Amino acid sequence: MTIHMSVMISAEEIHAKVKELGAKIDAHYAHSDKELVLIGLLRGSVIFMADLCRTISKPHELDFMTVSSYGGGTTSTRDVKILKDLDGEIRGKDVLIIEDIIDSGNTLSKVLEILSTRNPHSIELCTLISKPSRRxxxxxxxxxxxxxxxxxxxxxxxxxxxxxxxxxxIGEIGL
Structure with a gap:
């Protein structure tokens, strides 16, 4: 199979955006006395999260979840399963979920429901890419x-x- 790819968002644009997001996150949590936890949704978020966490000066923890709503297929079943849960406790902490891309929002809304039951002080979302037409x-x-x-x-x-x-x-591919 031949893959054709064109650049949609350059490495330089991504680097500048990650720095900008880090500054906004620092400003948002600057006056919070709560611990900050960045939660990456594996696997796609790991590269973005690694770069982003180095731009945030507020001390923070990193944790990860793996969730699935695809059940081996290519379309969402909307039945979210936790394949890897958090290692740490989030009760009373500021939680920032790091996602690579938000399409329909179904999986992420379920993750928010699940994490909300664990009584964090706050939960916010950070994503590199959003496809609003798919929401x-x-x-x-x-x-x-x-x-x-x-x-x-x-x-x-x-x-x-x-x-x-x-x-x-970020490249657009055609098969």
């Missing part, structure tokens, strides 16, 4: 990188069949 459930995204059209994209953590996450830019 089925509206979410309050406090920290947003880029809004894009409904294109098939890879790179900077986003994958196609577990490939292309390593690419330093």
């Amino acid at each position: 089925e459930i509206e979410l309050d995204v406090k920290f947003l990188g880029f809004e894009v059209e409904d294109k098939f994209i890879v790179g900077y953590g986003l994958d196609f069949d577990q490939k292309y996450r390593h690419i330093p830019f």
Whole structure:
């Protein structure tokens, strides 16, 4: 199979946006006396989260979850399963969920429901990419990188069949 790819968002644009988001996150949590926990939703968020956490000066913890709503298929079943839960406690802490991309919002809304039952002080969302035209459930995204059209994209953590996450830019692919 031949893959054709064009650059949608350059590595330089991503780097500048990550720095901007880090500054906004620092400003938002500057006066909070609560511990800050960044929760990455694996696997796609790991590259974005690694870069983002180095731009945030407020001390913070990192934790991860793996959730699935696809059940082996290519379309969401809306039945979210936790495959890997948090290692730490979030009760009374400021929680910032880090996501690579938000499409329909279904999986992330379930994650928010689950984490809310654990009594954090606050929960906010940060995503690198949002596809608003695909949204089925509206979410309050406090920290947003880029809004894009409904294109098939890879790179900077986003994958196609577990490939292309390593690419330093966001590219649109055609098969």
